[in-house]
Amino acid sequence: MTDDGRTARTGALTARPAGAHALLVELPDAERTAAFHAEVLRRRAAGTLPPVEEIVPGARTVLLDGVPDPEALARRVADWEVPPVTDDTGDAVEIPVRYDGPDLADVAAMWGVGPDEVGALHGSHTYRVAFCGFAPGFGYLTGLPPRLHVPRRSTPRTRVPAGAVALAGPYSAVYPRATPGGWQLIGTMPDPRPLWDPARERAALLTPGARVRFVTAGGSTAGTATGGTASAGTGPEAGA
Numbered sequence: 001m002t003d004d005g006r007t008a009r010t011g012a013l014t015a016r017p018a019g020a021h022a023l024l025v026e027l028p029d030a031e032r033t034a035a036f037h038a039e040v041l042r043r044r045a046a047g048t049l050p051p052v053e054e055i056v057p058g059a060r061t062v063l064l065d066g067v068p069d070p071e072a073l074a075r076r077v078a079d080w081e082v083p084p085v086t087d088d089t090g091d092a093v094e095i096p097v098r099y100d101g102p103d104l105a106d107v108a109a110m111w112g113v114g115p116d117e118v119g120a121l122h123g124s125h126t127y128r129v130a131f132c133g134f135a136p137g138f139g140y141l142t143g144l145p146p147r148l149h150v151p152r153r154s155t156p157r158t159r160v161p162a163g164a165v166a167l168a169g170p171y172s173a174v175y176p177r178a179t180p181g182g183w184q185l186i187g188t189m190p191d192p193r194p195l196w197d198p199a200r201e202r203a204a205l206l207t208p209g210a211r212v213r214f215v216t217a218g219g220s221t222a223g224t225a226t227g228g229t230a231s232a233g234t235g236p237e238a239g240a
Contacts, residue, residue, distance in 0.1 A: 015077050017070035018063065025062045025077060030142055030170065031084070034130055037062050039082045041209055050076070057131040057208045059140070085128070092126060093210055095174060096217035097165050101185035103153070107167060110150050118186055119216055121148065127172055127212040132204060137176035137196030139206030144170060156182030163192035165214070172214075174206075190217050 012032055018024040027033040037057040043049035050073055053066020067073050099119035101107075108115040127143035144167070152168045157180060160166070164175045166183035175181065176195035189195075195205050206212060 012082070013078065015074035017074065021065070021067055021070065023064045023067050023070040023073050023077075025064065027060055027062070030059065030130060032082070033057065033060055033062065034128065034142065035082050035085045037209060038085050039080060040064070055208075058133075059131060091211070092213045093205060095165075095189055095212060095214050097123070097187040097189055097214045098217050099165075099187040101165065101187045103184040104186050107150055107184050107186050111148060122167075122172070122186065123214045123216060127214075129206045129208050129210045129212060130171075131208055132206070135175070135177055135179055137204045137206065138173060139204070139208075139210075139212075141172040141206070141212055142170055143212075144172060146170070150184050152182040153184060156180055160185065161188075163189040165189060187214075 012028065013036065014026045016024055016026075025036060027036055034057075037055070040049065040052075040055055040062060044052070044055070051066070051068055052064045054064075056063040056065065064070075064073065097119070099122070104115045104118055108118050111118065111121065113121065122144075125143045125145070127141035129139040130142045132139050149170050150167050159178055160175050160181035160183070162175055162177045164181075164185045165187035166173050166175065166181065166185050168183040173183065174189050174192065174195060176192055197203055197205075
């Protein structure tokens with residue numbers, strides 16, 4: 001189970017101390033990373049997780065920070081039985097979208113459908129926030145089936161507007177602010193301000209583990225994000 005007294009390994013994960021008070025758990029793929037993250041949250045909610053101050057998921061890792069004894073926790077997590085993530089029926093954050101992006105036709109061609117069919121396909125799936133990064137409020141959403149994965153643009157844009165709904169590899173995302181970016185842009189969230197609101201108790205609307213659905217916005221509707229307890233009125237690789 002251990003190869004150096006500090007690192008715990010099983011067929012599904014490698015857990016090693018990261019500094020004096022953190023544990024880095026590495027998983028082989030996004031699905032098992034999501035499942036391990038969900039199990040950590042479940043154990044914390046049930047009161048069976050040893051003291052951990054912060055839980056930070058990544059594309060293939062979960063960092064447990066503020067751990068009194070990382071080596072002991074490494075041995076414990078190596079013995080966990082981690083079930084696959086199930087698509088529960090809890091509340092989902094709803095993101096309104098106008099499917100009017102400049103790469104809509106290119107994505108439609110890669111999907112083998114007409115541009116007017118992209119929105120229905122994209123919106124037919126339930127997504128989950130795998131991890132956050134790149135910019136405050138930027139969530140990497142998994143849930144697209146492999147046949148709908150698309151590559152990043154060969155030439156990134158110097159400016160992607162706030163609210164752009166985008167695809168790259170296995171991920172969907174919404175840009176919370178204007179930044180450079182190389183993802184395929186298929187639509188627009190009419191009002192992206194709820195994605196990141198520093199005045200709100202939880203500044204990010206999209207947090208790891210949250211379920212997300214994209215819904216078509218009316219042509220004249222301003223559109224705000226709703227669902228769960230987060231709304232506009234309440235307190236492929238990394239990069240985009």
